Amino acid sequence: MRLRAGALALVLALGAAGCASSGDPRDPLEGWNRGVQSFNDTADDYVMKPVSKAYRAVTPSGLRDMVRNFFNNIDDLLIGANNLLQGKPADAMNDWMRLAVNSTFGLGGLIDWASEMGLEKHDEDFGQTLARWGVGDGPYFVLPFLGPSTVRDSAALPVDWSYDPVFDARPIALRNTLVGVRYIQRRTDFLEAGQALQEAALDRYVFLREAYLQHRRSQVYDGHPPRERPPLE
């Protein structure tokens, strides 16, 4: 798994290197990125969005909460590890306490008791850890099926994947089902955001890129990025 993901990232990076750019210094691979985004949008329009809408139509919201909780509970393992790697042992303890509470009292993660108890959910990944260690974003980079990323975050993905318990689930059919359901659950959570994005943007590509870069910056600083506020006119 580790090797294959690494090879994938390499092929993508090589493919990207051959593409033209058009202006923004943070986005030298714009030509490639726009191509991948339009591929992603098409795939989304024909497959992911309809499947997510159908999933939402046939499941009660309580069940969807449980599915979301289940996968997010598994994530807490690596979120804790990343917090530890970022030098935040108290946050890591919080994340692993969440995992312990929700896996037991929360019936294998279906119910998020930990949040009720005041153990707040965090969001960390190896890309953020690299950022904390001083690795810059690198160029903006759109990944097939996964969407907006940066070169740093893309390079970090295989590390998260290689420790992701869902990818290690066996038999293979079970793993594929879990990966598929998780993907659709997450897409479903973004149906409204996707609609808002569609309506708000003049140029969807630019809008999505700016939103991703801002959001990542906020994540890296755990929601408190140093303020870059423009002067009021």
Place this chain on the structure above:
Amino acid sequence: MKRILASAALALSVATQAGITPPDELVKGVMLDIQHIISSDKALQAGDREKNIRLIEQKALPHFDHVAMTALAVGPNWRKATPEQKTRLSEAFRTLLVRTYASSLSAFGDQKLEFRPLNLKPDDTDVTVQVRVLKSGAQPVSVEYDMEKTPDGWKCYDVRVAGISLVVNYRTEFASIVRDKGIDGLIAALENKNRALAAADSSAKK
């Protein structure tokens, strides 16, 4: 006489101070009010676009400074715009934003909100009010309102959702349109976008 005048002026300024709703209470009041209206209205929950837009216009819009928002999003080019261009720009941007708020309304309608009290000092004129939207099993989403004190009360000039500033998000887009097609090009782009969205609404209705 002077003393009386001075104390009258002081009394007046104290009175207006007291009359201005503090920014954190303002945000809380408006959000809870909107949430309450949505929770008791089936059409709003079902995403009735016109009704959503009207709700936003009545309840939220008076507390936004759309000219400041537009100026910040347009950036240095704002100074090059004529007064007429400024008016058209901020009108068009306002229309687009109202729609964006309206389409995100149904998403936030039934969420649990957590209001962060603000430690407001008397001489503060520019603050950030934070609200967190709680969702089962997920990291709370932070919504931040940058607010400025004006004679008409506190006005919001930027909103950040999950760290994404509306103003900053539009800035790059606006700058590249102005570079290629000038201020009038940007006005046209915004007005066309609004027309396209309105057309999509009315055709969806038929």
